[in-house]
Amino acid sequence: MTSPRYRGRFAPTPSGPLHLGSLVMALASWLDARQQQGEWLVRIDDIDPPRETPGAADTILRQLEAFALHWDGQVHYQSQHHEAYQAAVQQLLLQGDAFYCRLSRKDLAALGNVHPGKHLSVSSPEDTAVRLSVPAEALCFDDRFxxxxxxxxxxxxxxxxxxxxxxxxxxxxxxxxxxxxMAITDVIRGMDLIESTPRQIHLLNCLQRPKPRYGHLPVVLDRSGEKLSKSSGAAAITADQAPVTLQRALAHLGIDVEIDSPEQMLLAAL
Structure with a gap:
């Protein structure tokens, strides 16, 4: 049996433009896909409208193009796939893996912020969240890095x-x-998301869906040792600074390239 063809992805949240830290993760994912003659897809994770910034999705796509990080196929928008998410929720409820819950944040804090499980479920879906039960044992995976x-x-x-x-x-x-x-085979992202991985693996196990391989890389830090983030005001990357910014991003990945053109830089990095 042959392995599925490599399919990687970059999945930014449209809460603001890309900064150096997010560029590094996009670059790492792109390089991994291209080095394995695979596909690299872009997904806009616009599932949480209150967190989104108008126009950010288009800005992100233009930034990727300015840095020669060209993607394959159509851009995938989470906001267009609510039916798939609802079908998954219904499957998990019918299987007994998920349940309705009215616990508030205050209630959860009183429990040490660890939900005790299904015995706190309610029968009515009105004014409830849906939670997924978790195993009472370790969930392990082999991270590529x-x-x-x-x-x-x-x-x-x-x-x-x-x-x-x-x-x-x-x-x-x-x-x-x-x-x-999306038949993603490999997810390359920052260490700040490594605790999400066992939750996503558990979800896919419950849904009986295939799981990608995961690889988590160190995030880019600011001068105070904190992760660069949109919420902390990290500077947006700009097209006019593409060569020097791309050189910095490649250096963060341990790749030393000194060429002025982003396209030539990426070819040399491969």
């Missing part, structure tokens, strides 16, 4: 939300379902 990693979801968060009380679908559910529906 970090090695064997194990997590106890029952001790770290407990049953977690897959559909919010306000009706919005949770990131963990949408991400896992999309990776399966």
């Amino acid at each position: 970090q090695g064997r990693r194990c997590f106890r979801l029952d001790q770290q968060e407990g049953a977690f939300v897959i559909r919010r009380r306000d009706g919005l679908f949770a990131y963990q559910l949408a991400c896992a379902v999309d990776d399966a529906d």
